[in-house]
Amino acid sequence: MxxxxxxxxxxxxxxxxxxxxxxxxxxxxxxxxxxxxxxxxxxxxxxxxxxxxxxxxxxxxxxxxxxxxxxxxxxxxxxxxxxxxxxxxxxxxxxxxxxxxxxxxxxxxxxxxxxxxxxxxxxxVTALRLARHAPADVVEGAWVLVAAAAGGAGSLAVQLLRDAGARVVAAARGERKLNLTRELGAEVAVDYSEAGWIDRVRAATGGSGVALALDGAGAALGEQVFETVADGGRFVTYGTSGGRFAEVDPLLAQKREIEVINELAGGTPDPELVRTLLTQVLELAAxxxxxxxxxxxxxxxxxxxxxxxxxxxxxxxxxxxxx
Missing domain, CATH: 3.90.180.10 (Medium-chain alcohol dehydrogenases, catalytic domain)
Incomplete structure (x- = not known):
């Protein structure tokens, strides 16, 4: 072969x-x-x-x-x-x-x-794992941010969170990718290669930031994504496209009462969980x-x-x- x-x-x-x-x-x-x-x-x-x-x-x-x-x-x-x-x-x-x-x-x-x-x-499977981190209050009107939103997992997470009733901010690079995220249901799309993008996210969300941020980039960009999270919110990182995970100061996270989750820190997920999530995502697509x-x-x-x-x-x- x-x-x-x-x-x-x-x-x-x-x-x-x-x-x-x-x-x-x-x-x-x-x-x-x-x-x-x-x-x-x-x-x-x-x-x-x-x-x-x-x-x-x-x-x-x-x-x-x-x-x-x-x-x-x-x-x-x-x-x-x-x-x-x-x-x-x-x-x-x-x-x-x-x-x-x-x-x-x-x-x-x-x-x-x-x-x-x-x-x-x-x-x-990754997108469903991420969407499960949405806080209970991610219902109609709550803001969430998906970074690397035009990627394979990010583009699916945009759709899943949209269907959960969240107001999705998509962060990606370039107008072609931003247009895709809008087509998939993002209410706001920002280019994270442009200066001031964090301020634009905060302005779009009424000044406080997002309840949940999904970081599919990692490294320095992921650390910027953390800054978009509102006090008391949740930051989930899973991306390493920058060569490493985002590194968040634990004292700062504690001060702002932001829960920080590295989705991949535990290694390979349980096979039964993977099968369950894969079954769900295939059925959703079908x-x-x-x-x-x-x-x-x-x-x-x-x-x-x-x-x-x-x-x-x-x-x-x-x-x-x-x-």
Whole structure:
């Protein structure tokens, strides 16, 4: 089969397509023939050697965390009725075929395309996890801010919070991304590359700031996002596009009574929770309640171009590799 491997830690050029043996389904496993593979910013960080303590990888390896396709074969103890079913699958997905435990696949609901399902696999779960941090008072009229709001997870969080009755402020870079967030339901859109953007958020929210801020950027930009939170509010960080998480002075947070949550601090979430959230997000998309924004697709051989686009912040919403 065709697969892309990280030959050594480095830039996008280390992503090389190779022919490698087809995987074989062992006991309790299925092999999925992928139609689309999810591409997330974390893939680019790991390719460069970041995060080895959390994600131990030894090149050469096939990157990726999952995708969507159809079950091609099953292990000897797996119901053959799975063959031909449309599923999402967790695993190293920059490849035509992925072998996975049966517990790592989930059927795709009728009415939802495989690329759309792949686009929800990681970012949909993340967005639902983030939306669960909305305080009980995030109802009609409460202000929330989503930073990196035109990204895969951010664009879904905008929709989820909008549906929860919140008044959403979307922060992104450039008019093209801001227009997308408005289309998705943001009431206010601000460009966080422009001076004075924090003041504009505060002005839009009546001067006090937002009840909840979701930081999908991290680093210095995430620390600016913290400044938009009203006293007594909540700041949730999950982004590392700046190379690190946002670092908030705990004494300042305590003084302002702001709850600070690092969504990724606990490592990989519980698998059962992930399955529950993934089921919910797939059903929401199948029902038309939310839609992933697929801003760029690339053939498998162009995985390096997909990584470059993410690194340059050129992609709206989700990037996918198509087989």
């Amino acid at each position: 065709r697969a892309v491997q990280v030959q050594e830690f480095g830039g996008p050029e280390v992503l090389v397509q190779r022919e490698i043996p087809d995987p074989v389904a062992g006991p309790g496993q299925v092999v999925v023939r992928l139609a689309a593979a999810d591409v997330i910013f974390l893939d680019t960080l790991l390719r460069g050697g970041w995060g080895g303590e959390m994600f131990p990888l030894d090149p050469p390896y096939v990157p990726g965390f999952g995708g969507a396709g159809t079950v091609d074969s099953v292990g000897s103890d797996v119901d053959p009725g799975w063959v031909g079913r449309r599923v999402v699958v967790s695993g190293p997905a920059y490849a035509e075929l992925v072998a996975a435990e049966l517990g790592d696949v989930m059927p795709v609901p009728d009415g939802l395309g495989l690329p759309e399902a792949a686009a929800l696999l990681s970012d949909g 029902a038309g309640r939310i839609r992933p924004t697929i801003g760029a697709t690339f053939p498998l051989a162009d995985a390096a171009a997909a990584h470059t686009s993410l690194a340059e912040r050129a992609t709206l919403g989700k990037s996918l590799l198509l087989m």
